[in-house]
Amino acid sequence: MDKRYGAAAIDQEKCLCSPIAFNPKLLEVIPAENIEKDYGCGDPTRWIKKGDIVLDLGSGSGKNAFICAQVVGKSGHVIGIDRNNEMLALSRQAAPIVAARIGFSNMTFLEGDIQALDSMQGNGEQLVKDASIDVVISNCVLNLVNPSDRERLLRNIKRVLRRNGRVAISDIVSNKKVPLNLQEDPELWSGCISGAWQEDQFINDFKNLGFKEVICVDRSSMPWKVIEGIEFRSITLTGYL
Numbered sequence: 001m002d003k004r005y006g007a008a009a010i011d012q013e014k015c016l017c018s019p020i021a022f023n024p025k026l027l028e029v030i031p032a033e034n035i036e037k038d039y040g041c042g043d044p045t046r047w048i049k050k051g052d053i054v055l056d057l058g059s060g061s062g063k064n065a066f067i068c069a070q071v072v073g074k075s076g077h078v079i080g081i082d083r084n085n086e087m088l089a090l091s092r093q094a095a096p097i098v099a100a101r102i103g104f105s106n107m108t109f110l111e112g113d114i115q116a117l118d119s120m121q122g123n124g125e126q127l128v129k130d131a132s133i134d135v136v137i138s139n140c141v142l143n144l145v146n147p148s149d150r151e152r153l154l155r156n157i158k159r160v161l162r163r164n165g166r167v168a169i170s171d172i173v174s175n176k177k178v179p180l181n182l183q184e185d186p187e188l189w190s191g192c193i194s195g196a197w198q199e200d201q202f203i204n205d206f207k208n209l210g211f212k213e214v215i216c217v218d219r220s221s222m223p224w225k226v227i228e229g230i231e232f233r234s235i236t237l238t239g240y241l
Contacts, residue, residue: 048168081110
């Protein structure tokens with residue numbers, strides 16, 4: 001999966017996730033390569049506010065982070081986390097270009113696993129500190145985390161958020177539990193299928209974390225794919241602590 005995702009930072013691969021339209025005005029300052037090599041299924045950036053400290057899980061080419069950087073302005077900050085070196089190089093290369101075009105620099109891109117935000121760094125601090133984030137976003141990335149790591153992922157999302165912190169999560173979900181034979185298919189993993197949460201479980205997991213008003217603010221009416229009778233579609237979930 002990492003090889004396929006990393007290769008997509010070099011050559012555009014349209015099949016990784018389903019496309020979505022973004023505000024064209026917010027795309028004007030972003031290099032074309034970063035837009036072309038973004039692989040999402042929704043637009044969680046619509047729920048960002050001026051002054052927010054944003055954590056983008058699985059920031060990839062940086063497109064969502066660069067959009068957020070414009071919305072939060074000088075008083076805000078955007079932190080992107082990604083494990084893939086090729087994607088990190090792509091976003092880090094574009095960051096000073098975007099900063100020059102918007103007139104300020106408020107972006108940081110870090111290497112790390114999104115489920116391991118509590119991992120200790122060389123400076124003796126966690127990758128992302130407790131209660132340091134206003135809103136956590138991700139775009140078609142949580143489904144790339146192995147189900148065995150979901151509890152740690154969710155625990156860390158809650159840990160890094162401040163009081164009244166928010167989430168805006170776009171992802172691919174299923175209407176039925178994904179069976180083991182699909183979970184073990186490496187091509188379906190990178191295609192946002194194998195690790196898809198069952199939709200009702202996805203919502204309940206955030207409710208069980210203590211998030212309030214957990215709702216699907218966007219939900220595709222038609223399935224993106226149907227495999228072995230299981231419907232896979234994109235949703236965007238929001239909620240707050």
